[in-house]
Structure formats: C-alpha cells, structure tokens
Amino acid sequence: MSQSETTKAKSTDSSSAKDQKNERGSMGRIFLVLVIGFCVLLWFAPQIVSRTSLKDSILPRILKNYPGEIRTGAVSLNWGAPVTFRDVALEDFEGRDVVRIDQIQTKKTLWELAKDRKRVGDVNVDGVTTLTYVNAQGLANQDLLTAIINK
Numbered sequence: 001m002s003q004s005e006t007t008k009a010k011s012t013d014s015s016s017a018k019d020q021k022n023e024r025g026s027m028g029r030i031f032l033v034l035v036i037g038f039c040v041l042l043w044f045a046p047q048i049v050s051r052t053s054l055k056d057s058i059l060p061r062i063l064k065n066y067p068g069e070i071r072t073g074a075v076s077l078n079w080g081a082p083v084t085f086r087d088v089a090l091e092d093f094e095g096r097d098v099v100r101i102d103q104i105q106t107k108k109t110l111w112e113l114a115k116d117r118k119r120v121g122d123v124n125v126d127g128v129t130t131l132t133y134v135n136a137q138g139l140a141n142q143d144l145l146t147a148i149i150n151k
Contacts, residue, residue: 068090082107100129
C-alpha cells in the first residue's frame, strides 16, 4: 500500500467518525427540542381544553349521576389558578334548563386537583336559578326527578 492510499484511508476513517458524532449530536438536539415542545404543550393544555368543545365534557364526568344534559358557557383552566365554570345550565330530558348557575369555582388550583383527584375540597357556587315546569297533572319536573331518585 502506498503512502497516498494510507493517507486517504485515514482521512476516510476520521470523516466517518465525525459524521457519527454529528449524527449523535443532532439526535440529541432533536430529542431536546421534542422534550421542550412536549413540556410547552403540557403547560398550555388546560388553556387549549378550555377553548375547545372538550370543556363540555368536564362537568358531566364529575356529575355522572345527573340524567340530563349539562351545558357549560366558559371555563377557566390554569395550572396555578382555581378552576372556574361560568354560565352552567342543567337541562331536563326535553332540553329545557332546570338549573342555571352563574359561576362554579374550586378553592384548589388545577395543579392541586390533578395531584389529589379524590379530594376536590370546597367549591363556591354563585347565582343559582332553578326553573320548574309543571305538567298537566300538576307535577313539577316529574320525569327528571324520578330519574335522579332512581339512579
């Protein structure tokens, strides 16, 4: 083997080693960017949920035994602040509002609720309005109340 062939072989080996180091370095950067992106997404997830139709699935999960529909107006979700629901309406089987609530707010922050899901703690309920619908027999909200009692 001549000296020029030996020099070419060494330069080829060193360039492939550099390529491997560059590939490992770029993989590390990609992983770091993905981790940071995931953390940012996790941080903003509550705000994203509160601005989509997913907000309407929160109260029905909490009030599983309520037989009618539950509509939610606005929801304020933030890791460092109490959870707030505004303009909540509980409907009967015919889609009529039976209860309207201006605001429901937890004392605990969303982060505290996420850490201990079994203990919600104190909840403030403000501006409750109840509506009564009387049928032909003079019974108020009969179907809904029967369904609530039988659950």
